[in-house]
Each structure stands twice: as structure tokens, then as C-alpha cells.
Amino acid sequence: MARFAHTPKLPAIQTPAAILRPFAGEKLMLLRAEAKAGAVLPAHAHPHEQITLVFSGRMRLRVGETWLELGPGDVAHVPGGxxxxxxxxxxxxxxxxFHPLREDLLEKLR
Incomplete structure (x- = not known):
């Protein structure tokens, strides 16, 4: 069944670095992340494949050994692991x- 949501109003998970608003289908998940200038999302890895699209603002993203500076309209791929x-x-x-679903994040909303 199709679903609809206005992303700024999705239920939120507050982390030290950002507000995360997940929206999941059966096998694919989209996450809206809102962060303030100067916030840092520490180094981590997960088995999920990830594609990041910057809607507004600017960020530095490290993937493996490569640093990227991304702004509005830029997109980057983070392989699983x-x-x-x-x-x-x-x-x-x-x-x-994300693919597959980030069940760890969805569990935090339950």
C-alpha cells in the first residue's frame, strides 16, 4: 500500500549530531537528517548500502579514506560496511x- 508523509513532520529520533526522521517502505528506507553547523556524526559503519543527497547546507563526508565536501544537489554513495x-x-x-531497512533506527521510534 502506498504511503505519504511531509518529511519535516515525520516522527524524530534526536541524536547528539542530528535529528533523524526515517520513512520506510518494505525494502527501502529514506531518512531526513537535520543538523546544525559544527555538529559531527562520528565515524561508524553499518552493513546497509547508503546514498546521501544534500538538500540544503554543506557538509564534509568521509567515506573510507576519501573526504568529500557536499552542498545542495550533491549526492554520494557509501557502500555497506x-x-x-x-x-x-x-x-x-x-x-x-538505505537498503536494506535500518531496523535499528526504526526500533528507536517504536
């Missing part, structure tokens, strides 16, 4: 797509 981290250079809204 690869360590990555983010430094938010400006107030930023980004969208992350």
Missing part, C-alpha cells in the same frame, strides 16, 4: 536512502 563520518559545515538538511 565502509566506515564514514560527517562534519556539518552549515545548518544542513540531507536525505539518506
Amino acid at each position: 565502509v566506515e564514514h563520518e560527517v562534519v556539518f559545515l552549515e545548518d544542513t538538511v540531507a536525505f539518506d536512502a
Whole structure:
């Protein structure tokens, strides 16, 4: 069954670095991330494949050994299992797509 949501109003998970608003289908998940300038998402890895699209603001994203600076309209791929981290250079809204679903995040909403 199709579903609809206005992403700024999705239920939120508050983390030290960002507000995360997940929206999941059966096999694919989209996450709206809202972060303030200067926030840092520490180095981590997960088995999920991830694609990040910056909607507004700027960030530095490290994927493995490579640092990227991303701004509005930029997109990056993070393979599953690869360590990555983010430094938010400006107030930023980004969208992350994950496959398979990030059950760990969905569980935090339950």
C-alpha cells in the first residue's frame, strides 16, 4: 500500500549530531537528517548500502579514506560496511536512502 508523509513532520529520533526522521517502505528506507553547523556524526559503519543527497547546507563526508565536501544537489554513495563520518559545515538538511531497512533506527521510534 502506498504511503505519504511531509518529511519535516515525520516522527524524530534526536541524536547528539542530528535529528533523524526515517520513512520506510518494505525494502527501502529514506531518512531526513537535520543538523546544525559544527555538529559531527562520528565515524561508524553499518552493513546497509547508503546514498546521501544534500538538500540544503554543506557538509564534509568521509567515506573510507576519501573526504568529500557536499552542498545542495550533491549526492554520494557509501557502500555497506565502509566506515564514514560527517562534519556539518552549515545548518544542513540531507536525505539518506538505505537498503536494506535500518531496523535499528526504526526500533528507536517504536
